Amino acid sequence: MGAVKTKRMPRAVREQQMLDAAVRIFGQRGYMAASMDEIAELAGVSKPLVYLYLNSKEDLFTACIRREAAALTAAVGAGVRPGLPADRQLWDGLQAFFAHTAEHPDGWSVLHLQARTHGDPFAAEAAAMRAEIVAFVTRLVAVAAREAHRDPDLPEHEVAGLAEALVGAAESLAAWANATPGATARQAATTLMNFAWAGLGNLMRGRPWTPPA
Amino acid sequence: MGAVKTKRMPRAVREQQMLDAAVRIFGQRGYMAASMDEIAELAGVSKPLVYLYLNSKEDLFTACIRREAAALTAAVGAGVRPGLPADRQLWDGLQAFFAHTAEHPDGWSVLHLQARTHGDPFAAEAAAMRAEIVAFVTRLVAVAAREAHRDPDLPEHEVAGLAEALVGAAESLAAWANATPGATARQAATTLMNFAWAGLGNLMRGRPWTPPA
Amino acid sequence: MGAVKTKRMPRAVREQQMLDAAVRIFGQRGYMAASMDEIAELAGVSKPLVYLYLNSKEDLFTACIRREAAALTAAVGAGVRPGLPADRQLWDGLQAFFAHTAEHPDGWSVLHLQARTHGDPFAAEAAAMRAEIVAFVTRLVAVAAREAHRDPDLPEHEVAGLAEALVGAAESLAAWANATPGATARQAATTLMNFAWAGLGNLMRGRPWTPPA
Amino acid sequence: MGAVKTKRMPRAVREQQMLDAAVRIFGQRGYMAASMDEIAELAGVSKPLVYLYLNSKEDLFTACIRREAAALTAAVGAGVRPGLPADRQLWDGLQAFFAHTAEHPDGWSVLHLQARTHGDPFAAEAAAMRAEIVAFVTRLVAVAAREAHRDPDLPEHEVAGLAEALVGAAESLAAWANATPGATARQAATTLMNFAWAGLGNLMRGRPWTPPA
DNA sequence: CATGAATGAGATTTCATTCAT
DNA sequence: GATGAATGAAATCTCATTCAT
Numbered sequence: 001m002g003a004v005k006t007k008r009m010p011r012a013v014r015e016q017q018m019l020d021a022a023v024r025i026f027g028q029r030g031y032m033a034a035s036m037d038e039i040a041e042l043a044g045v046s047k048p049l050v051y052l053y054l055n056s057k058e059d060l061f062t063a064c065i066r067r068e069a070a071a072l073t074a075a076v077g078a079g080v081r082p083g084l085p086a087d088r089q090l091w092d093g094l095q096a097f098f099a100h101t102a103e104h105p106d107g108w109s110v111l112h113l114q115a116r117t118h119g120d121p122f123a124a125e126a127a128a129m130r131a132e133i134v135a136f137v138t139r140l141v142a143v144a145a146r147e148a149h150r151d152p153d154l155p156e157h158e159v160a161g162l163a164e165a166l167v168g169a170a171e172s173l174a175a176w177a178n179a180t181p182g183a184t185a186r187q188a189a190t191t192l193m194n195f196a197w198a199g200l201g202n203l204m205r206g207r208p209w210t211p212p213a
Numbered sequence: 214m215g216a217v218k219t220k221r222m223p224r225a226v227r228e229q230q231m232l233d234a235a236v237r238i239f240g241q242r243g244y245m246a247a248s249m250d251e252i253a254e255l256a257g258v259s260k261p262l263v264y265l266y267l268n269s270k271e272d273l274f275t276a277c278i279r280r281e282a283a284a285l286t287a288a289v290g291a292g293v294r295p296g297l298p299a300d301r302q303l304w305d306g307l308q309a310f311f312a313h314t315a316e317h318p319d320g321w322s323v324l325h326l327q328a329r330t331h332g333d334p335f336a337a338e339a340a341a342m343r344a345e346i347v348a349f350v351t352r353l354v355a356v357a358a359r360e361a362h363r364d365p366d367l368p369e370h371e372v373a374g375l376a377e378a379l380v381g382a383a384e385s386l387a388a389w390a391n392a393t394p395g396a397t398a399r400q401a402a403t404t405l406m407n408f409a410w411a412g413l414g415n416l417m418r419g420r421p422w423t424p425p426a
Numbered sequence: 427m428g429a430v431k432t433k434r435m436p437r438a439v440r441e442q443q444m445l446d447a448a449v450r451i452f453g454q455r456g457y458m459a460a461s462m463d464e465i466a467e468l469a470g471v472s473k474p475l476v477y478l479y480l481n482s483k484e485d486l487f488t489a490c491i492r493r494e495a496a497a498l499t500a501a502v503g504a505g506v507r508p509g510l511p512a513d514r515q516l517w518d519g520l521q522a523f524f525a526h527t528a529e530h531p532d533g534w535s536v537l538h539l540q541a542r543t544h545g546d547p548f549a550a551e552a553a554a555m556r557a558e559i560v561a562f563v564t565r566l567v568a569v570a571a572r573e574a575h576r577d578p579d580l581p582e583h584e585v586a587g588l589a590e591a592l593v594g595a596a597e598s599l600a601a602w603a604n605a606t607p608g609a610t611a612r613q614a615a616t617t618l619m620n621f622a623w624a625g626l627g628n629l630m631r632g633r634p635w636t637p638p639a
Numbered sequence: 640m641g642a643v644k645t646k647r648m649p650r651a652v653r654e655q656q657m658l659d660a661a662v663r664i665f666g667q668r669g670y671m672a673a674s675m676d677e678i679a680e681l682a683g684v685s686k687p688l689v690y691l692y693l694n695s696k697e698d699l700f701t702a703c704i705r706r707e708a709a710a711l712t713a714a715v716g717a718g719v720r721p722g723l724p725a726d727r728q729l730w731d732g733l734q735a736f737f738a739h740t741a742e743h744p745d746g747w748s749v750l751h752l753q754a755r756t757h758g759d760p761f762a763a764e765a766a767a768m769r770a771e772i773v774a775f776v777t778r779l780v781a782v783a784a785r786e787a788h789r790d791p792d793l794p795e796h797e798v799a800g801l802a803e804a805l806v807g808a809a810e811s812l813a814a815w816a817n818a819t820p821g822a823t824a825r826q827a828a829t830t831l832m833n834f835a836w837a838g839l840g841n842l843m844r845g846r847p848w849t850p851p852a
Numbered sequence: 853c854a855t856g857a858a859t860g861a862g863a864t865t866t867c868a869t870t871c872a873t
Numbered sequence: 874g875a876t877g878a879a880t881g882a883a884a885t886c887t888c889a890t891t892c893a894t
Contacts, residue, residue, distance in 0.1 A: 008872070008878060030331055032245035036864065046880045051865065087422065117243055117330040161404035164389045165382035172381020173374065191374035197422040199412015249889060259855050261891075270889065434857060434893070456757055458671035462885065472859045477886065543669055543756040587830035590815045591808040598807020599800065609800075617800035621835065675868060685876050687870075696868065 015053050018043045022054075023064050027106025031061055031118045062125060065115045068107035069129035075100040076133065086144040087197055093136070094170060094192055098185035101174040108178075112171060130167070137163040166196050228266050231256045236277050240319025244274055244331045275338060278328050281320035282342035288313040289346065299357040300410055306349070307383060307405055311398035314387045325384060343380070350376040379409050441479050444469045448480075449490050453532025457487055457544045488551060491541045494533035495555035501526040502559065512570035517619055519562070520596060524611035527600040538597060556593070563589040592622050654692050657682045662703050666745025670700055670757045701764060704754050707746035708768035714739040715772065725783035730832055732775070733809060737824035740813045751810060769806070776802040805835050 009017075021043035025034045036057055040047040054060040079096025080089050101108040115126035141159050154162075170192055177188040222230075234256035238247045249270055253260040267273040292309025293302050314321040328339035354372050367375075383405055390401040435443075447469035451460045462483055466473040480486040505522025506515050527534040541552035567585050596618055603614040648656075660682035664673045675696055679686040693699040718735025719728050740747040754765035780798050809831055816827040 011878080014878085030245070032243070033331070035862085037862095047864090048866080048881085049879055052879085057864070113326075113330045117326045118246075119243075158404065158407075161386065161389070161401070162408050165386055165405055165408045168385020168389075169378040169382040172384065173378050176374065176377045176381075188374070191371060192378055193422050194371075195375050195378045195409065195412050197412070198415035199408050199410070202411035202415055248887085260889090261855065262853085264890070265853090437857080440857085456671070458669070459757070461883085463883095473885090474860090474887075475858060478858085483885070539752075539756045543752045544672075545669075584830065584833075587812065587815070587827070588834050591812050591831055591834045594811020594815075595804040595808040598810065599804050602800065602803045602807075614800070617797060618804055620797075621801050621804045674866085686868090687876065688874085690869070691874085 011053065014043075014045065014049070018045065018050055018054060018060070019064055019067055022060050023068060023110055024106045026061060026064055026114055027109035031114045031122070036060075058121070061114075061118075061122060064110055065122060065125045068104070068111050069126065071104070071107065072097075072100055072111065073129060073132055076136075086140045086147060087193070090137070090140050090197070091189060091193055094189040095185055097170060098174055098177060098188045102178055102185055105178060108174065112175075134160075134163050134167050137166055141166075166192075169195065224266065227258065227262070231258065231263055231267060231273070232277055232280055235273050236281060236323055237319050239274060239277055239327055240322035244327045244335070249273075271334070274327075274331075274335060277323055278335060278338045281317070281324050282339065284317070284320065285310075285313055285324065286342060286345055289349075299353045299360060300406070303350070303353050303410070304402060304406055307402040308398055310383060311387055311390060311401045315391055315398055318391060321387065325388075347373075347376050347380050350379055354379075379405075382408065437479065440469075440471065440475070444471065444476055444480060444486070445490055445493055448486050449494060449536055450532045452487060452490055452540055453535035457540045457548075462486075484547070487540075487544075487548060490536055491548060491551045494530070494537050495552065497530070497533065498523075498526055498537065499555060499558055502562075512566045512573060513619070513623055516563070516566050516623070517615060520615040520618055521611055523596060524600055524603060524614045528604055528611055531604060534600065538600075560586075560589050560593050563592055567592075592618075595621065650692065653684065653688070657684065657689055657693060657699070658703055658706055661699050662707060662749055663745050665700060665703055665753055666748035670753045670761075675699075697760070700753075700757075700761060703749055704761060704764045707743070707750050708765065710743070710746065711736075711739055711750065712768060712771055715775075725779045725786060726832070726836055729776070729779050729836070730828060732779075733828040733831055734824055736809060737813055737816060737827045741817055741824055744817060747813065751813075773799075773802050773806050776805055805831075808834065 018039070022034075022039050025039045025042060029038075036047055036050060039060070040050045043050065050060070054063060076093050076096045079099075080093045082089070084092075111126050111129065115122045117123075138159055141154075141162055145154055173188045173192055177183040177185065231252070235247075235252050238252050238255060242248075242251075249260055249263060252273070253263050256263070263273070267276060289306050289309045293306045295302070297305075324339050324342065328335045330336075351372055354367075354375055358367055358372075386401045386405055390396040390398065444465070448460075448465050451465045451468060455464075462473055462476060465486070466476045469476065476486070480489060502519050502522045506519045508515070510518075537552050537555065541548045543549075564585055567588055571585075599614045599618055603609040603611065657678070661673075661678050664678050664681060668677075675686055675689060678699075679689050682689070689699070693702060715732050715735045718731045720731070721728070723731075750765050750768065754761045756762075777798055780801055784798075812827045812831055816822040816824065
């Protein structure tokens, strides 16, 4: 079932195999339900080797989170070209995001579900990555406001809330797209751009919805 | 620390005490890290009694999810009056949602984090509740479209995606509001209405953002 | 092999059974080579019960040391009557000491060998008991000096060294007596009294210390 | 921290480095808590080399015991000149003993604590050395008896017990001297000679044994 | 009803030891 | 000769769960 049992691999290669296996098991079973036995077997190595290279279950999980976080931000970053207009950058970033999460469901499960559910140290690790993405979106919103000559500027904490909402909506749609047969990354991105950008557009033009008294 | 040890309470009351304790422990420690010992102690009863009433850890967790899900949907439902315009209904519902999650952080943790992270049976239970809320939002969006005389109707799966995105944004803001000191349910609801409704408004008027070729 | 499997004993009884087993295993195998499995089996209970009652291997070992230390000092104390002359008290104490160690070789091994060899916390526990005995001997030596109208008094640190040497000699003879077939507690005590009280010099000159009738 | 990594040393030298490291680790951590990894690292060689030269952990420990036993008996033997009177020989031997154990605390720990605490094979190894010393002391006592024209001779098993007690007292004082700041080998030897040679009784009467100039 | 007593099964982790290069 | 890569076996400890009173 596991990887073909090839003997005597250099350490770097083995470590990646172990992380591959760990991400899969952690993503599917959850951090606590995952057993080191199962991970070692799927990786095609003995348990002591996993401990020799990765130290402990906690360290192994942390390594998984870091690797998957780096992969996700790299994928999004690679999809975006800085020179283009803000809406185009957001569109490109969203497509990359939905495509990556669809292709790496276990990694996404590790980042989005497992890391946040099993204690502060892990949650902090995942939060750091999320903060990067929120910061990126926040910059885009600010740029868009400038492009739309919005005056006066949006208050800072309002922008933060908007970026938070947008990222949350994207995370939610990622799960929805993965679960809905026939849904593509492009469709998910389109839906979200409609939802978010048109709404933001009105905001930019100074026509917010006003809460009732 | 646990409930006062009163003897001979009717079964229904005892069960609620147990569920109270379980929600607290599950919400704070997580499903797997929670121990039946700790739950029984916090509930002020002996472990065999927990098993007599609730059967198993899985059943206990399921009961928690159901109770908290019912409480949340009831709170949202109570906040909304069906006769009013769609935007007002959404506004009221969001306020109720943010208020309830802020007041019951452990219950919200059980529903939003724990239930989704520990296997299909639990996830399905939580998904059922979420689907109810998404359906409610979906109806609101359809009503709003009719109110705006939008023609032609939004395609159904597009509406589903929008509702999904809106709910995801709300969930994300709930966590953000709880973590950001000074943020209130009202503020969170306002931010989200700005984000979502103004965007939807443009959509309704047939002026969506168009993806680049 | 282990105790007869009697079910449902009160906790206090079970704990003593566990300590009995633990002293035996620790005394024979050594602290580190002893396995909790073996101890549980010899005690006739399951491992979790051992942990439930005694907490951890370290705590179990500590409990063994304390129990055996208390038993030994109690035995010595019971053998000595405070009113009598110093040499008589020493003689009685030594007999009690040799008798007890001969009857409880595993307990003596725990106190004399294992506790001193496996880390400060345990060693401190055993050292406390030993200090009690050394203090008792120190008092006896001082009393003897007074009885002999010695003037000037022996310097204090000299007395401490003498007591230390005497106790060390006794410990050594305990092992020797246990290993030498036909050696009795009485003989060991006689030899040591001769050695210590009369001194080799006197012995050579045919003036040994004579045991009381 | 370990030995400087010099390549291609002759086997005999490498072995001594390994034994140095092993004695240190065994003496400080104890036999079972010592890990071959740590020993290899401290010796500055790879683990397989340790196995190539010393075969197994047991063999390594045995080699340590033998080397340290030989060193101790050699030190004592070197301190004693056969022609002199018995008490002088004892005095010289004790000084050498206390000096050596003070200078090699790890070696002494291996011999006196570890070897006796971890199973018969090792204990036998250490007992062999101890027997040599006891035999030496036994001869001295016999010689002293002859020098004192004692008649009739002390019964043999009495002499054995006396030697045993004397050696035990010396071992005990060695630990005490190492633990007591300011205590020297000379003081320990003096105390023991007073105790053993003169006897407490003489001491009380103000007639101590006097060390040679 | 209620509980103190008890356990089967499995978790993480460590270590002495050996190949294959 | 020397070592990086690898493992079988076993240790401590925890937990959900059930009798017997």
